[in-house]
Amino acid sequence: EDKVVQSPLSLVVHEGDTVTLNCSYEVTNFRSLLWYKQEKKAPTFLxxxxxxxxxKKSGRLSSILDKKELFSILNITATQTGDSAVYLCVGNYGGSQGNLIFGKGTKLSVKP
Amino acid sequence: DAGVTQSPTHLIKTRGQQVTLRCSPKSGHDTVSWYQQALGQGPQFIFQYYEEEERQRGNFPDRFSGHQFPNYSSELNVNALLLGDSALYLCASSSTLAGTSYNEQFFGPGTRLTVL
Known part of the structure; x- marks a missing residue:
């Protein structure tokens, strides 16, 4: 059965800390690994x-994939309170429109 | 561009009732996917519509059905509601483009359904 497992499920840090979020996957016909940020309702693509x-790098966020170990990490450096959100790791398989299988997410709370 | 819109934002129903949720895709998008997100869980794929037909379906019972209209908007219908159907229902739209490996899905704000 296809699955995406994220760890930790929740994390509390202080502003300025660096965090690493983990994602392992078992996805048949794997196409790509996606990261989304979900603050209140709508997940937004990272x-x-x-x-x-x-x-892949975008500002203070970066991510890398290891297709041999079926693993990905998302790093956030110099965290800010605005980084508080649920981060979703998503396996994309199948056709170009993409079947998506989501992990449960890591809830990140950044304290001032 | 209004992005993906969903209505209503919140809904309260009782067991056994039926519900219809609506989604308007982002301008230029032709594909709509529906997801169910229970509290503390990641979204689960329900089904996807393209060219007014259900193209892919996740592991959901037939009580969950949908429709896509010529203007690409979509509805999700759930019959005989159960307590376990309480969740955030997310709609995502994307565009079919030749030669792309992944067409980014843009999510709407969701509809929070509570079944009492």
Whole structure:
């Protein structure tokens, strides 16, 4: 059965800390690994990873994929209170429209 | 561009009732996917509509049905509601473009359904 497992499920840090969120996956016909940020309701797209070892970076956020170990991490440096959200790791499989299988998410709380 | 819109934002129903949720996709998008997100869980794929037909379906019973209209908007219908159907229902839209490996799905704000 396809699955995406995230850890930790929740995390509390202080502003300025660096955090690493983990994601392991078992997805048949794997196409890509996606990260979404969900603050209140609508998840918003962060990264799509298709190749191993190539880091994607956007500001203080970065992510990398290991297709051999079926693993991805999302790093956030110099965290801010605005980073508080649920971060969803998503396996994309199948056709170009993408079947998406979501992990349960990591709830990140950044304290001032 | 209004992005993906959903209505209503909140809904309270009782067991056994039927509910219809609505979604308007982002301008230029032709594909709509529906997800159910229970509290503390990641979204679960219900089904996807393209060209007014259900193209893919997740592991949900037939009580969950949908429709896509010529203007690409979509409805999700749930019959014979159960307490366990209480969840946030998310709609996501995307665009079919040739040659892309993943067409980013843009999510709406969701409809919070409570079944009493």
């Amino acid at each position: 990264f799509m990873l298709t190749s191993s070892g190539i880091e």
